[in-house]
């Protein structure tokens with residue numbers, strides 16, 4: 234079962250989280266089998282993105298969708314993982330070129346050095362005119378050194394945009410997508426209301442020790458061992474306070490938010506002329522969901538309903554959509 238484990242280190246300003254996506258991860262991959270399957274390195278990248286997205290969403294508890302996206306200038310144009318507040322997640326990628334079986338992050342999304350990683354927080358209950366919050370980082374470090382792993386990109390992001398020391402270990406194969414996050418708590422003690430100890434960036438001894446231990450975790454251990462074994466092996470000399478794992482109904486799981494209604498809004502945005510063109514050409518307008526593979530079909534009769542409904546709506550609501 235897919236699960237999230239949260240833990241703290243007694244007496245240290247450090248928190249940790251471990252995620253393992255198992256049946257939900259294989260279920261996501263099963264929706265794209267055979268010819269439609271993404272190449273192996275892209276599947277591994279999406280697994281790491283899904284695990285990282287769950288870790289970030291579970292640590293900020295944002296009421297809305299967290300979107301982790303890689304905008305590439307290589308064979309992978311876009312890779313997306315979305316995690317909502319209930320930890321429902323989905324992920325997909327758009328791949329245009331051939332990939333060597335051992336392609337790394339740079340070969341996939343940063344071939345020309347122009348790749349970017351963005352993190353978008355899209356609130357559930359948006360106020361009128363409210364835009365989603367978005368932070369963007371390049372796929373290289375402060376000295377323009379290329380970053381070879383997604384975990385490094387995200388560590389860089391957390392430091393730049395959140396002033397948070399973070400250590401991430403991510404790994405994914407076709408059975409498991411998993412991640413370990415260690416983070417220095419941004420706030421000092423209870424009496425110190427909300428004061429961020431930013432001057433401690435990189436300097437807290439407790440955090441540095443725990444982060445170093447975390448970085449010794451190998452991908453095969455993260456993928457092959459259960460959470461209890463991993464935490465015991467890494468932190469056996471530390472005093473770790475564990476919390477009830479989030480699993481089952483409270484845990485991370487694959488789910489897609491696509492619906493016929495959303496596709497109808499998309500078709501309305503496209504316009505009647507475009508829709509009629511599709512019908513004239515193929516007799517059918519078909520829209521597939523890139524995330525879950527669901528197919529939505531509309532014929533000429535449906536078209537009448539789609540566009541009558543659009544006309545009945547006040548013009549302002551159409552403009553917003």
Ligand SMILES: [Zn+2]
Nearest residue numbers: 489491522525
């Ligand atoms: Zn879908």
